[in-house]
Amino acid sequence: MTTNMAQMPALIPKEVEIQRLKKIWLIIIAMGSTAASVEVDNFVDGSLHQTSIRDSAFTPAHWWLYSHFITLPLGWAAAAMYDRKVPVLRGPNNSMNTGLKMTILGYLATMFTIGVNEMWHFWFVEEIFAVPNHWMFNMGVVVAFMGALAYVVRVYARLVELGAETPGENPYVAEMYKMALEGKLYSRAIP
């Protein structure tokens, strides 16, 4: 039988795993800063479109907005590649982690929507937030953030389990960590 299963050890030394999880953490913090900055750009872009309807795809507000559609998928791809070195983060059947799958799927949708958006604005210059060409941007980002949150909680819960982080004191948060550790954060039916 041929297989593409990663040739990973079943377990890795605790110290190695902590170091690898923290390297994933570094990528995630950098992407968190990027995501926070795009929240600012939502206002920059909004105020631009209050004054000029749509001059071109290449205004600073759009560079900023569109560059995060490139930066975050690349960052998550880096996380997904490095994630292979941490066996406990593997998804069902040694596949990619479910949270990472959702995140990448969400950002693929937003990347596709950049093209849809440009075609739409070729004919309709009005920048109304609720027009259909924008819908998949928002839905894609929501799916991506759901997956990202699940993955981040999973990484954090593992760091707690390894004794490298202090567990949450809030009982609801602690319950979420516990569910993540049991593989039940996404669904009770699909571990």
Next chain:
Amino acid sequence: MTLPKGFGSGGAGGASSSDVERMIGKRVENMTGMITISYIAAWLATFGGTAAGYFYYPWAYPTPSGHFAFIVLTIIEAIGYLFCVKVMQEGSNKNSNGIVAGVIAATAIGTLFIVIFVGH
């Protein structure tokens, strides 16, 4: 413990401390230099981005709004930088508080300097 090819003693025994070191590579608590350079690069890129706004599109991006975005982004980036260094060094005996304080103070002064003197 099963180890990847090239590690351990050929099936017998577990990982030695040198195996562990080889599996880890560069330790995260020693990455402060790389993190600091990344932060400064991000800060300079932020200045470039906002400056492109108020130099090339002044009708859409008045200088004060560009400076406001620059200040807010500098704060976001500084928080990210601080988190990166502190999280990477927690639990170790490394301490780069002086470097972090110095770099954040320098970028704060640089931000003030840019806001006061550039683009007017």
